[in-house]
Amino acid sequence: MGEARSYVNMDKVVIVMPAYNEAENMGPMITELFEEVFPKITGVEMNLLIVDDFSPDKTGDIVKKYQGKYSNLYLLQKEREGLGWAYVKGFRYAVEKLHADAVMEMDADFQHPPKFVIPMVEAYLNGADYVIGSRYIKGGSVPKNWETFRKLVSYFGNLFIRIVLVKPKLHDLTTGFRLTKVKGVLDQIDLEHLMELGRFSHKVDLFYQSIKHAKKVVEIPLAFASRTKEKSKFNTKETISTFRVAIILGIKDKVRFIKFGIVGFTGFLVNYLGLEVLKRFGLSTYFSTLLATEAAIISNFIFNNVWTFKDKTITKVGDIIPQFLKFNLSSLFAVVVQPLIVTGAARIFSDSPVVRLFALVFALIVVVIPYNYVVYNLFIWKTWKLPWKKK
Ligand SMILES: Nc1nc2c(ncn2[C@@H]2O[C@H](COP(=O)(O)OP(=O)(O)OP(=O)(O)O)[C@@H](O)[C@H]2O)c(=O)[nH]1
Ligand SMILES: [Mg+2]
Structure with missing residues:
Protein backbone atom coordinates (compact mmCIF):
# COMPACT_ATOMS: atom_id res chain seq x y z
CA MET A 1 0.00 0.00 0.00
CA ASN A 235 -14.25 17.14 -36.46
CA THR A 236 -16.88 19.32 -38.11
CA LYS A 237 -19.80 17.63 -36.34
CA GLU A 238 -18.37 18.53 -32.93
CA THR A 239 -17.64 22.07 -34.07
CA ILE A 240 -21.15 22.63 -35.40
CA SER A 241 -22.67 21.18 -32.25
CA THR A 242 -20.58 23.53 -30.10
CA PHE A 243 -21.81 26.58 -32.02
CA ARG A 244 -25.37 25.29 -31.86
CA VAL A 245 -25.28 24.97 -28.07
CA ALA A 246 -23.84 28.49 -27.76
CA ILE A 247 -26.55 29.98 -29.99
CA ILE A 248 -29.38 28.18 -28.18
CA LEU A 249 -28.06 29.31 -24.79
CA GLY A 250 -27.59 32.83 -26.13
CA ILE A 251 -31.19 32.99 -27.34
CA LYS A 252 -32.74 31.28 -24.31
CA ASP A 253 -32.17 34.25 -22.05
CA LYS A 254 -33.42 36.66 -24.68
CA VAL A 255 -36.63 34.69 -25.23
CA ARG A 256 -37.75 35.71 -21.77
CA PHE A 257 -37.10 39.33 -22.59
CA ILE A 258 -39.08 39.10 -25.83
CA LYS A 259 -42.03 37.52 -24.00
CA PHE A 260 -41.83 40.24 -21.38
CA GLY A 261 -42.01 42.82 -24.19
CA ILE A 262 -45.06 41.16 -25.74
CA VAL A 263 -46.82 40.99 -22.37
CA GLY A 264 -46.00 44.67 -21.82
CA PHE A 265 -47.61 45.50 -25.14
CA THR A 266 -50.78 43.52 -24.35
CA GLY A 267 -50.84 45.44 -21.06
CA PHE A 268 -50.82 48.66 -22.98
CA LEU A 269 -53.77 47.43 -25.09
CA VAL A 270 -55.74 46.40 -22.00
CA ASN A 271 -55.02 49.80 -20.50
CA TYR A 272 -56.11 51.75 -23.56
CA LEU A 273 -59.17 49.69 -24.50
CA GLY A 274 -60.24 49.42 -20.85
CA LEU A 275 -60.15 53.17 -20.52
CA GLU A 276 -62.37 53.70 -23.57
CA VAL A 277 -64.84 50.98 -22.55
CA LEU A 278 -65.19 52.25 -18.99
CA LYS A 279 -65.65 55.81 -20.25
CA ARG A 280 -68.51 54.55 -22.38
CA PHE A 281 -70.08 53.04 -19.27
CA GLY A 282 -70.18 56.57 -17.93
CA LEU A 283 -67.30 56.45 -15.43
CA SER A 284 -65.23 59.57 -14.90
CA THR A 285 -61.96 59.83 -16.80
CA TYR A 286 -60.06 59.56 -13.52
CA PHE A 287 -61.73 56.32 -12.42
CA SER A 288 -61.69 54.84 -15.91
CA THR A 289 -57.94 55.39 -16.13
CA LEU A 290 -57.40 54.09 -12.62
CA LEU A 291 -59.38 50.89 -13.19
CA ALA A 292 -57.97 50.33 -16.69
CA THR A 293 -54.43 50.73 -15.35
CA GLU A 294 -55.07 48.24 -12.58
CA ALA A 295 -56.64 45.85 -15.11
CA ALA A 296 -53.45 46.11 -17.19
CA ILE A 297 -51.31 45.46 -14.11
CA ILE A 298 -53.38 42.38 -13.27
CA SER A 299 -53.26 41.00 -16.80
CA ASN A 300 -49.51 41.69 -17.01
CA PHE A 301 -48.98 39.85 -13.75
CA ILE A 302 -50.99 36.85 -14.92
CA PHE A 303 -49.33 36.58 -18.35
CA ASN A 304 -45.86 37.07 -16.97
CA ASN A 305 -46.55 34.50 -14.31
CA VAL A 306 -47.81 31.78 -16.63
CA TRP A 307 -45.78 32.61 -19.75
CA THR A 308 -42.72 34.86 -19.43
CA PHE A 309 -41.63 33.20 -16.21
CA LYS A 310 -43.33 29.85 -16.77
CA ASP A 311 -40.34 28.00 -15.31
CA LYS A 312 -40.92 29.97 -12.09
CA THR A 313 -44.71 30.25 -12.05
CA ILE A 314 -45.97 31.28 -8.63
CA THR A 315 -48.81 28.92 -7.74
CA LYS A 316 -49.25 29.06 -3.97
CA VAL A 317 -51.93 31.51 -2.90
CA GLY A 318 -49.76 32.53 0.05
CA ASP A 319 -47.02 33.56 -2.40
CA ILE A 320 -49.20 35.10 -5.10
CA ILE A 321 -50.61 37.81 -2.85
CA PRO A 322 -47.32 39.31 -1.61
CA GLN A 323 -45.67 38.98 -5.02
CA PHE A 324 -48.67 40.61 -6.70
CA LEU A 325 -48.50 43.48 -4.22
CA LYS A 326 -44.78 43.89 -4.97
CA PHE A 327 -45.63 43.83 -8.67
CA ASN A 328 -48.15 46.63 -8.13
CA LEU A 329 -45.63 48.61 -6.14
CA SER A 330 -43.01 48.28 -8.86
CA SER A 331 -45.58 49.41 -11.45
CA LEU A 332 -45.93 52.65 -9.48
CA PHE A 333 -42.42 53.51 -10.56
CA ALA A 334 -43.62 54.13 -14.13
CA VAL A 335 -46.46 56.27 -12.82
CA VAL A 336 -43.97 58.50 -11.07
CA VAL A 337 -41.13 58.54 -13.58
CA GLN A 338 -42.96 58.85 -16.90
CA PRO A 339 -44.68 62.19 -16.12
CA LEU A 340 -41.40 63.56 -14.77
CA ILE A 341 -39.50 62.73 -17.96
CA VAL A 342 -42.28 63.93 -20.26
CA THR A 343 -42.78 67.24 -18.49
CA GLY A 344 -39.00 67.66 -18.20
CA ALA A 345 -38.57 67.18 -21.95
CA ALA A 346 -41.48 69.51 -22.68
CA ARG A 347 -39.81 72.22 -20.60
CA ILE A 348 -36.36 71.75 -22.11
CA PHE A 349 -37.42 71.43 -25.75
CA SER A 350 -41.00 72.43 -26.44
CA ASP A 351 -44.38 71.22 -25.31
CA SER A 352 -45.29 69.70 -28.68
CA PRO A 353 -46.81 66.31 -29.54
CA VAL A 354 -43.54 65.15 -31.14
CA VAL A 355 -41.47 65.99 -28.06
CA ARG A 356 -44.03 64.34 -25.77
CA LEU A 357 -44.07 61.20 -27.91
CA PHE A 358 -40.27 60.97 -28.03
CA ALA A 359 -39.99 61.64 -24.31
CA LEU A 360 -42.54 58.92 -23.56
CA VAL A 361 -40.80 56.39 -25.80
CA PHE A 362 -37.47 57.37 -24.24
CA ALA A 363 -38.86 56.94 -20.73
CA LEU A 364 -40.23 53.52 -21.63
CA ILE A 365 -37.19 52.14 -23.39
CA VAL A 366 -34.43 53.61 -21.28
CA VAL A 367 -36.00 53.63 -17.84
CA VAL A 368 -39.31 51.82 -17.32
CA ILE A 369 -38.77 48.64 -19.34
CA PRO A 370 -35.25 47.86 -18.02
CA TYR A 371 -36.39 48.75 -14.50
CA ASN A 372 -39.37 46.40 -14.63
CA TYR A 373 -37.38 43.60 -16.21
CA VAL A 374 -34.71 43.79 -13.53
CA VAL A 375 -37.26 44.00 -10.69
CA TYR A 376 -39.25 41.03 -12.00
CA ASN A 377 -36.13 38.88 -12.42
CA LEU A 378 -34.61 39.85 -9.13
CA PHE A 379 -37.51 40.26 -6.74
CA ILE A 380 -40.71 38.80 -8.13
CA TRP A 381 -39.91 35.63 -10.06
CA LYS A 382 -36.34 35.50 -8.73
CA THR A 383 -34.62 34.11 -11.80
CA TRP A 384 -31.58 36.26 -11.04
CA LYS A 385 -29.62 36.55 -7.84
CA LEU A 386 -27.79 39.58 -6.55
CA PRO A 387 -24.06 38.85 -6.82
CA TRP A 388 -23.55 39.05 -3.04
CA LYS A 389 -26.53 36.77 -2.41
CA LYS A 390 -25.32 33.90 -4.60
CA LYS A 391 -24.66 30.93 -2.41
N1 LIG B 1 -15.28 7.54 -20.29
C1 LIG B 1 -15.19 8.16 -21.46
N2 LIG B 1 -14.13 8.93 -21.72
C2 LIG B 1 -14.07 9.56 -22.92
C3 LIG B 1 -15.05 9.40 -23.92
N3 LIG B 1 -14.70 10.16 -24.98
C4 LIG B 1 -13.53 10.75 -24.67
N4 LIG B 1 -13.13 10.39 -23.44
C5 LIG B 1 -11.95 10.84 -22.70
O1 LIG B 1 -12.10 12.26 -22.52
C6 LIG B 1 -10.87 12.93 -22.69
C7 LIG B 1 -10.97 13.91 -23.86
O2 LIG B 1 -11.24 13.21 -25.04
P1 LIG B 1 -10.37 13.37 -26.36
O3 LIG B 1 -10.74 12.27 -27.28
O4 LIG B 1 -8.95 13.53 -26.01
O5 LIG B 1 -10.98 14.71 -26.94
P2 LIG B 1 -10.23 15.99 -27.48
O6 LIG B 1 -9.08 16.32 -26.60
O7 LIG B 1 -11.26 17.02 -27.70
O8 LIG B 1 -9.72 15.54 -28.91
P3 LIG B 1 -8.29 14.98 -29.37
O9 LIG B 1 -7.68 16.06 -30.17
O10 LIG B 1 -8.66 13.80 -30.19
O11 LIG B 1 -7.49 14.61 -28.19
C8 LIG B 1 -9.82 11.85 -22.88
O12 LIG B 1 -9.27 11.54 -21.62
C9 LIG B 1 -10.64 10.68 -23.42
O13 LIG B 1 -10.06 9.43 -23.09
C10 LIG B 1 -16.16 8.56 -23.60
O14 LIG B 1 -17.06 8.35 -24.41
N5 LIG B 1 -16.17 7.97 -22.38
MG1 LIG C 1 -7.61 14.95 -26.18
Whole structure:
Protein backbone atom coordinates (compact mmCIF):
# COMPACT_ATOMS: atom_id res chain seq x y z
CA MET A 1 0.00 0.00 0.00
CA GLY A 2 1.24 3.49 -0.80
CA GLU A 3 0.96 6.56 1.31
CA ALA A 4 -2.53 6.77 2.76
CA ARG A 5 -3.75 10.34 2.63
CA SER A 6 -6.69 10.96 4.82
CA TYR A 7 -7.10 14.23 6.61
CA VAL A 8 -9.72 15.41 9.00
CA ASN A 9 -11.60 18.62 8.15
CA MET A 10 -9.64 19.11 4.99
CA ASP A 11 -11.35 19.99 1.72
CA LYS A 12 -11.47 17.16 -0.76
CA VAL A 13 -10.73 17.80 -4.43
CA VAL A 14 -11.64 15.02 -6.86
CA ILE A 15 -10.21 15.08 -10.37
CA VAL A 16 -12.83 13.44 -12.58
CA MET A 17 -10.96 12.03 -15.55
CA PRO A 18 -12.88 10.28 -18.32
CA ALA A 19 -10.73 7.80 -20.17
CA TYR A 20 -11.63 5.80 -23.21
CA ASN A 21 -8.91 3.60 -24.68
CA GLU A 22 -6.20 5.42 -22.79
CA ALA A 23 -4.30 2.30 -21.72
CA GLU A 24 -1.02 3.80 -22.86
CA ASN A 25 -1.53 7.08 -21.04
CA MET A 26 -3.07 5.72 -17.85
CA GLY A 27 0.06 4.53 -16.03
CA PRO A 28 2.16 7.64 -16.75
CA MET A 29 -0.78 9.92 -15.90
CA ILE A 30 -1.54 8.26 -12.55
CA THR A 31 2.14 8.17 -11.63
CA GLU A 32 2.76 11.81 -12.52
CA LEU A 33 -0.27 13.01 -10.58
CA PHE A 34 0.42 10.98 -7.44
CA GLU A 35 4.22 11.33 -7.45
CA GLU A 36 4.86 14.78 -8.89
CA VAL A 37 1.73 16.87 -8.52
CA PHE A 38 -0.27 15.87 -5.44
CA PRO A 39 2.74 16.04 -3.07
CA LYS A 40 3.18 19.71 -4.07
CA ILE A 41 -0.37 20.57 -3.03
CA THR A 42 -1.01 21.32 0.61
CA GLY A 43 -4.22 22.27 2.32
CA VAL A 44 -6.55 19.94 0.43
CA GLU A 45 -6.87 16.21 -0.01
CA MET A 46 -6.36 15.30 -3.67
CA ASN A 47 -8.18 12.36 -5.28
CA LEU A 48 -8.33 10.96 -8.78
CA LEU A 49 -11.44 9.30 -10.20
CA ILE A 50 -11.07 7.62 -13.57
CA VAL A 51 -14.34 7.16 -15.49
CA ASP A 52 -13.85 4.32 -17.94
CA ASP A 53 -16.56 3.11 -20.31
CA PHE A 54 -15.23 -0.46 -20.27
CA SER A 55 -12.58 0.48 -22.85
CA PRO A 56 -11.68 -2.45 -25.11
CA ASP A 57 -7.98 -1.78 -24.49
CA LYS A 58 -8.50 -2.55 -20.77
CA THR A 59 -7.79 0.95 -19.47
CA GLY A 60 -9.77 -0.08 -16.36
CA ASP A 61 -7.45 -2.98 -15.51
CA ILE A 62 -4.47 -0.63 -15.45
CA VAL A 63 -6.28 1.66 -13.03
CA LYS A 64 -7.13 -1.31 -10.81
CA LYS A 65 -3.45 -2.26 -10.73
CA TYR A 66 -2.51 1.20 -9.44
CA GLN A 67 -5.31 1.22 -6.88
CA GLY A 68 -3.17 -1.15 -4.82
CA LYS A 69 -0.50 1.55 -4.70
CA TYR A 70 -2.55 4.74 -4.25
CA SER A 71 -5.51 4.78 -1.90
CA ASN A 72 -6.93 8.04 -3.30
CA LEU A 73 -7.36 6.51 -6.74
CA TYR A 74 -10.89 5.53 -7.73
CA LEU A 75 -12.40 3.83 -10.75
CA LEU A 76 -15.94 4.14 -12.08
CA GLN A 77 -16.82 1.78 -14.92
CA LYS A 78 -19.99 2.05 -16.98
CA GLU A 79 -21.38 1.59 -20.46
CA ARG A 80 -20.30 4.01 -23.21
CA GLU A 81 -22.65 7.00 -23.57
CA GLY A 82 -20.44 9.88 -24.65
CA LEU A 83 -18.13 12.32 -22.92
CA GLY A 84 -20.75 14.44 -21.14
CA TRP A 85 -22.28 11.42 -19.43
CA ALA A 86 -18.86 10.27 -18.28
CA TYR A 87 -18.54 13.62 -16.50
CA VAL A 88 -22.07 13.68 -15.11
CA LYS A 89 -21.76 10.19 -13.63
CA GLY A 90 -18.25 10.95 -12.46
CA PHE A 91 -19.43 14.14 -10.71
CA ARG A 92 -22.30 12.28 -9.05
CA TYR A 93 -19.92 9.61 -7.81
CA ALA A 94 -17.41 12.22 -6.60
CA VAL A 95 -20.08 14.15 -4.69
CA GLU A 96 -22.25 11.35 -3.33
CA LYS A 97 -19.71 8.59 -2.69
CA LEU A 98 -16.47 10.49 -2.18
CA HIS A 99 -17.99 13.65 -0.61
CA ALA A 100 -15.99 15.98 -2.84
CA ASP A 101 -15.86 19.71 -1.99
CA ALA A 102 -14.60 20.51 -5.47
CA VAL A 103 -14.36 18.55 -8.70
CA MET A 104 -12.01 18.98 -11.62
CA GLU A 105 -12.48 18.16 -15.28
CA MET A 106 -9.33 16.86 -16.89
CA ASP A 107 -8.32 14.75 -19.90
CA ALA A 108 -6.30 11.56 -19.62
CA ASP A 109 -4.27 12.07 -22.80
CA PHE A 110 -1.77 14.63 -21.41
CA GLN A 111 -3.35 17.46 -23.37
CA HIS A 112 -3.88 18.98 -19.94
CA PRO A 113 -0.36 18.81 -18.54
CA PRO A 114 -0.73 17.58 -14.94
CA LYS A 115 1.40 20.37 -13.44
CA PHE A 116 -1.43 22.85 -14.15
CA VAL A 117 -3.50 21.15 -11.46
CA ILE A 118 -1.33 22.97 -8.89
CA PRO A 119 -2.19 26.61 -9.75
CA MET A 120 -5.83 25.66 -10.29
CA VAL A 121 -6.16 24.14 -6.83
CA GLU A 122 -4.29 27.13 -5.39
CA ALA A 123 -6.87 29.43 -6.94
CA TYR A 124 -9.59 27.34 -5.26
CA LEU A 125 -7.78 27.60 -1.92
CA ASN A 126 -7.69 31.36 -2.43
CA GLY A 127 -11.45 31.51 -2.64
CA ALA A 128 -12.34 30.84 -6.28
CA ASP A 129 -15.39 28.66 -6.77
CA TYR A 130 -14.85 28.21 -10.50
CA VAL A 131 -11.40 27.92 -12.04
CA ILE A 132 -10.81 27.83 -15.78
CA GLY A 133 -7.65 26.46 -17.39
CA SER A 134 -7.45 29.07 -20.11
CA ARG A 135 -5.62 28.80 -23.42
CA TYR A 136 -6.48 32.32 -24.46
CA ILE A 137 -4.96 34.47 -21.75
CA LYS A 138 -1.32 35.56 -21.33
CA GLY A 139 0.78 32.49 -20.64
CA GLY A 140 -1.77 30.10 -22.14
CA SER A 141 -1.49 28.54 -25.58
CA VAL A 142 -2.79 25.99 -28.04
CA PRO A 143 -0.49 23.35 -29.57
CA LYS A 144 2.00 24.76 -32.09
CA ASN A 145 1.50 21.79 -34.37
CA TRP A 146 -2.25 22.33 -34.72
CA GLU A 147 -3.10 23.10 -38.31
CA THR A 148 -4.02 26.74 -38.98
CA PHE A 149 -7.62 25.78 -39.65
CA ARG A 150 -8.05 24.15 -36.23
CA LYS A 151 -6.40 27.15 -34.55
CA LEU A 152 -8.76 29.53 -36.34
CA VAL A 153 -11.85 27.47 -35.50
CA SER A 154 -10.84 27.26 -31.86
CA TYR A 155 -9.97 30.95 -31.53
CA PHE A 156 -12.92 32.41 -33.42
CA GLY A 157 -15.27 29.78 -32.03
CA ASN A 158 -14.36 30.95 -28.58
CA LEU A 159 -14.68 34.59 -29.50
CA PHE A 160 -18.09 33.89 -31.02
CA ILE A 161 -19.31 32.10 -27.90
CA ARG A 162 -18.01 34.93 -25.71
CA ILE A 163 -20.08 37.37 -27.73
CA VAL A 164 -23.22 35.21 -27.96
CA LEU A 165 -23.21 34.45 -24.24
CA VAL A 166 -22.11 38.01 -23.40
CA LYS A 167 -19.07 36.93 -21.38
CA PRO A 168 -16.42 39.42 -22.50
CA LYS A 169 -14.39 39.12 -19.32
CA LEU A 170 -13.72 35.40 -19.70
CA HIS A 171 -11.47 34.14 -22.44
CA ASP A 172 -11.74 30.38 -22.74
CA LEU A 173 -15.27 29.06 -22.69
CA THR A 174 -14.65 25.69 -24.30
CA THR A 175 -11.68 24.46 -22.33
CA GLY A 176 -11.90 20.97 -20.85
CA PHE A 177 -9.70 21.75 -17.85
CA ARG A 178 -11.68 23.29 -15.00
CA LEU A 179 -12.32 23.18 -11.29
CA THR A 180 -15.79 23.62 -9.84
CA LYS A 181 -16.75 24.02 -6.22
CA VAL A 182 -19.56 21.67 -5.26
CA LYS A 183 -21.45 23.76 -2.70
CA GLY A 184 -23.29 26.60 -4.39
CA VAL A 185 -22.11 25.86 -7.93
CA LEU A 186 -22.13 22.20 -8.99
CA ASP A 187 -24.96 21.30 -6.64
CA GLN A 188 -27.13 24.01 -8.25
CA ILE A 189 -26.87 22.48 -11.72
CA ASP A 190 -29.32 19.97 -13.17
CA LEU A 191 -26.48 17.84 -14.56
CA GLU A 192 -28.60 15.13 -16.17
CA HIS A 193 -30.38 17.71 -18.33
CA LEU A 194 -27.39 19.55 -19.76
CA MET A 195 -27.40 19.90 -23.54
CA GLU A 196 -25.47 17.48 -25.76
CA LEU A 197 -24.25 15.12 -23.05
CA GLY A 198 -23.18 12.71 -25.74
CA ARG A 199 -20.65 15.18 -27.10
CA PHE A 200 -17.81 17.50 -26.28
CA SER A 201 -20.17 20.48 -26.69
CA HIS A 202 -21.84 19.74 -23.33
CA LYS A 203 -18.85 21.76 -22.01
CA VAL A 204 -20.45 24.99 -23.19
CA ASP A 205 -23.72 24.38 -21.34
CA LEU A 206 -21.86 23.17 -18.26
CA PHE A 207 -19.77 26.34 -18.37
CA TYR A 208 -22.85 28.53 -18.79
CA GLN A 209 -24.72 26.93 -15.88
CA SER A 210 -21.64 27.07 -13.64
CA ILE A 211 -20.96 30.71 -14.34
CA LYS A 212 -24.52 31.59 -13.33
CA HIS A 213 -23.85 30.38 -9.80
CA ALA A 214 -20.13 31.00 -9.30
CA LYS A 215 -19.19 34.05 -7.26
CA LYS A 216 -15.49 34.12 -7.92
CA VAL A 217 -14.25 32.91 -11.30
CA VAL A 218 -10.51 32.73 -11.96
CA GLU A 219 -8.70 31.95 -15.21
CA ILE A 220 -5.33 30.23 -14.99
CA PRO A 221 -3.08 30.12 -18.08
CA LEU A 222 -3.01 26.67 -19.64
CA ALA A 223 -0.49 25.54 -22.24
CA PHE A 224 -2.70 23.03 -24.00
CA ALA A 225 -0.54 20.21 -25.33
CA SER A 226 -1.12 18.21 -28.47
CA ARG A 227 -2.26 14.62 -28.28
CA THR A 228 0.78 12.40 -28.22
CA LYS A 229 -0.85 9.15 -29.17
CA GLU A 230 -3.38 8.27 -31.86
CA LYS A 231 -5.26 10.54 -34.20
CA SER A 232 -7.21 13.60 -33.07
CA LYS A 233 -10.99 13.29 -32.91
CA PHE A 234 -11.57 16.94 -33.74
CA ASN A 235 -14.25 17.14 -36.46
CA THR A 236 -16.88 19.32 -38.11
CA LYS A 237 -19.80 17.63 -36.34
CA GLU A 238 -18.37 18.53 -32.93
CA THR A 239 -17.64 22.07 -34.07
CA ILE A 240 -21.15 22.63 -35.40
CA SER A 241 -22.67 21.18 -32.25
CA THR A 242 -20.58 23.53 -30.10
CA PHE A 243 -21.81 26.58 -32.02
CA ARG A 244 -25.37 25.29 -31.86
CA VAL A 245 -25.28 24.97 -28.07
CA ALA A 246 -23.84 28.49 -27.76
CA ILE A 247 -26.55 29.98 -29.99
CA ILE A 248 -29.38 28.18 -28.18
CA LEU A 249 -28.06 29.31 -24.79
CA GLY A 250 -27.59 32.83 -26.13
CA ILE A 251 -31.19 32.99 -27.34
CA LYS A 252 -32.74 31.28 -24.31
CA ASP A 253 -32.17 34.25 -22.05
CA LYS A 254 -33.42 36.66 -24.68
CA VAL A 255 -36.63 34.69 -25.23
CA ARG A 256 -37.75 35.71 -21.77
CA PHE A 257 -37.10 39.33 -22.59
CA ILE A 258 -39.08 39.10 -25.83
CA LYS A 259 -42.03 37.52 -24.00
CA PHE A 260 -41.83 40.24 -21.38
CA GLY A 261 -42.01 42.82 -24.19
CA ILE A 262 -45.06 41.16 -25.74
CA VAL A 263 -46.82 40.99 -22.37
CA GLY A 264 -46.00 44.67 -21.82
CA PHE A 265 -47.61 45.50 -25.14
CA THR A 266 -50.78 43.52 -24.35
CA GLY A 267 -50.84 45.44 -21.06
CA PHE A 268 -50.82 48.66 -22.98
CA LEU A 269 -53.77 47.43 -25.09
CA VAL A 270 -55.74 46.40 -22.00
CA ASN A 271 -55.02 49.80 -20.50
CA TYR A 272 -56.11 51.75 -23.56
CA LEU A 273 -59.17 49.69 -24.50
CA GLY A 274 -60.24 49.42 -20.85
CA LEU A 275 -60.15 53.17 -20.52
CA GLU A 276 -62.37 53.70 -23.57
CA VAL A 277 -64.84 50.98 -22.55
CA LEU A 278 -65.19 52.25 -18.99
CA LYS A 279 -65.65 55.81 -20.25
CA ARG A 280 -68.51 54.55 -22.38
CA PHE A 281 -70.08 53.04 -19.27
CA GLY A 282 -70.18 56.57 -17.93
CA LEU A 283 -67.30 56.45 -15.43
CA SER A 284 -65.23 59.57 -14.90
CA THR A 285 -61.96 59.83 -16.80
CA TYR A 286 -60.06 59.56 -13.52
CA PHE A 287 -61.73 56.32 -12.42
CA SER A 288 -61.69 54.84 -15.91
CA THR A 289 -57.94 55.39 -16.13
CA LEU A 290 -57.40 54.09 -12.62
CA LEU A 291 -59.38 50.89 -13.19
CA ALA A 292 -57.97 50.33 -16.69
CA THR A 293 -54.43 50.73 -15.35
CA GLU A 294 -55.07 48.24 -12.58
CA ALA A 295 -56.64 45.85 -15.11
CA ALA A 296 -53.45 46.11 -17.19
CA ILE A 297 -51.31 45.46 -14.11
CA ILE A 298 -53.38 42.38 -13.27
CA SER A 299 -53.26 41.00 -16.80
CA ASN A 300 -49.51 41.69 -17.01
CA PHE A 301 -48.98 39.85 -13.75
CA ILE A 302 -50.99 36.85 -14.92
CA PHE A 303 -49.33 36.58 -18.35
CA ASN A 304 -45.86 37.07 -16.97
CA ASN A 305 -46.55 34.50 -14.31
CA VAL A 306 -47.81 31.78 -16.63
CA TRP A 307 -45.78 32.61 -19.75
CA THR A 308 -42.72 34.86 -19.43
CA PHE A 309 -41.63 33.20 -16.21
CA LYS A 310 -43.33 29.85 -16.77
CA ASP A 311 -40.34 28.00 -15.31
CA LYS A 312 -40.92 29.97 -12.09
CA THR A 313 -44.71 30.25 -12.05
CA ILE A 314 -45.97 31.28 -8.63
CA THR A 315 -48.81 28.92 -7.74
CA LYS A 316 -49.25 29.06 -3.97
CA VAL A 317 -51.93 31.51 -2.90
CA GLY A 318 -49.76 32.53 0.05
CA ASP A 319 -47.02 33.56 -2.40
CA ILE A 320 -49.20 35.10 -5.10
CA ILE A 321 -50.61 37.81 -2.85
CA PRO A 322 -47.32 39.31 -1.61
CA GLN A 323 -45.67 38.98 -5.02
CA PHE A 324 -48.67 40.61 -6.70
CA LEU A 325 -48.50 43.48 -4.22
CA LYS A 326 -44.78 43.89 -4.97
CA PHE A 327 -45.63 43.83 -8.67
CA ASN A 328 -48.15 46.63 -8.13
CA LEU A 329 -45.63 48.61 -6.14
CA SER A 330 -43.01 48.28 -8.86
CA SER A 331 -45.58 49.41 -11.45
CA LEU A 332 -45.93 52.65 -9.48
CA PHE A 333 -42.42 53.51 -10.56
CA ALA A 334 -43.62 54.13 -14.13
CA VAL A 335 -46.46 56.27 -12.82
CA VAL A 336 -43.97 58.50 -11.07
CA VAL A 337 -41.13 58.54 -13.58
CA GLN A 338 -42.96 58.85 -16.90
CA PRO A 339 -44.68 62.19 -16.12
CA LEU A 340 -41.40 63.56 -14.77
CA ILE A 341 -39.50 62.73 -17.96
CA VAL A 342 -42.28 63.93 -20.26
CA THR A 343 -42.78 67.24 -18.49
CA GLY A 344 -39.00 67.66 -18.20
CA ALA A 345 -38.57 67.18 -21.95
CA ALA A 346 -41.48 69.51 -22.68
CA ARG A 347 -39.81 72.22 -20.60
CA ILE A 348 -36.36 71.75 -22.11
CA PHE A 349 -37.42 71.43 -25.75
CA SER A 350 -41.00 72.43 -26.44
CA ASP A 351 -44.38 71.22 -25.31
CA SER A 352 -45.29 69.70 -28.68
CA PRO A 353 -46.81 66.31 -29.54
CA VAL A 354 -43.54 65.15 -31.14
CA VAL A 355 -41.47 65.99 -28.06
CA ARG A 356 -44.03 64.34 -25.77
CA LEU A 357 -44.07 61.20 -27.91
CA PHE A 358 -40.27 60.97 -28.03
CA ALA A 359 -39.99 61.64 -24.31
CA LEU A 360 -42.54 58.92 -23.56
CA VAL A 361 -40.80 56.39 -25.80
CA PHE A 362 -37.47 57.37 -24.24
CA ALA A 363 -38.86 56.94 -20.73
CA LEU A 364 -40.23 53.52 -21.63
CA ILE A 365 -37.19 52.14 -23.39
CA VAL A 366 -34.43 53.61 -21.28
CA VAL A 367 -36.00 53.63 -17.84
CA VAL A 368 -39.31 51.82 -17.32
CA ILE A 369 -38.77 48.64 -19.34
CA PRO A 370 -35.25 47.86 -18.02
CA TYR A 371 -36.39 48.75 -14.50
CA ASN A 372 -39.37 46.40 -14.63
CA TYR A 373 -37.38 43.60 -16.21
CA VAL A 374 -34.71 43.79 -13.53
CA VAL A 375 -37.26 44.00 -10.69
CA TYR A 376 -39.25 41.03 -12.00
CA ASN A 377 -36.13 38.88 -12.42
CA LEU A 378 -34.61 39.85 -9.13
CA PHE A 379 -37.51 40.26 -6.74
CA ILE A 380 -40.71 38.80 -8.13
CA TRP A 381 -39.91 35.63 -10.06
CA LYS A 382 -36.34 35.50 -8.73
CA THR A 383 -34.62 34.11 -11.80
CA TRP A 384 -31.58 36.26 -11.04
CA LYS A 385 -29.62 36.55 -7.84
CA LEU A 386 -27.79 39.58 -6.55
CA PRO A 387 -24.06 38.85 -6.82
CA TRP A 388 -23.55 39.05 -3.04
CA LYS A 389 -26.53 36.77 -2.41
CA LYS A 390 -25.32 33.90 -4.60
CA LYS A 391 -24.66 30.93 -2.41
N1 LIG B 1 -15.28 7.54 -20.29
C1 LIG B 1 -15.19 8.16 -21.46
N2 LIG B 1 -14.13 8.93 -21.72
C2 LIG B 1 -14.07 9.56 -22.92
C3 LIG B 1 -15.05 9.40 -23.92
N3 LIG B 1 -14.70 10.16 -24.98
C4 LIG B 1 -13.53 10.75 -24.67
N4 LIG B 1 -13.13 10.39 -23.44
C5 LIG B 1 -11.95 10.84 -22.70
O1 LIG B 1 -12.10 12.26 -22.52
C6 LIG B 1 -10.87 12.93 -22.69
C7 LIG B 1 -10.97 13.91 -23.86
O2 LIG B 1 -11.24 13.21 -25.04
P1 LIG B 1 -10.37 13.37 -26.36
O3 LIG B 1 -10.74 12.27 -27.28
O4 LIG B 1 -8.95 13.53 -26.01
O5 LIG B 1 -10.98 14.71 -26.94
P2 LIG B 1 -10.23 15.99 -27.48
O6 LIG B 1 -9.08 16.32 -26.60
O7 LIG B 1 -11.26 17.02 -27.70
O8 LIG B 1 -9.72 15.54 -28.91
P3 LIG B 1 -8.29 14.98 -29.37
O9 LIG B 1 -7.68 16.06 -30.17
O10 LIG B 1 -8.66 13.80 -30.19
O11 LIG B 1 -7.49 14.61 -28.19
C8 LIG B 1 -9.82 11.85 -22.88
O12 LIG B 1 -9.27 11.54 -21.62
C9 LIG B 1 -10.64 10.68 -23.42
O13 LIG B 1 -10.06 9.43 -23.09
C10 LIG B 1 -16.16 8.56 -23.60
O14 LIG B 1 -17.06 8.35 -24.41
N5 LIG B 1 -16.17 7.97 -22.38
MG1 LIG C 1 -7.61 14.95 -26.18
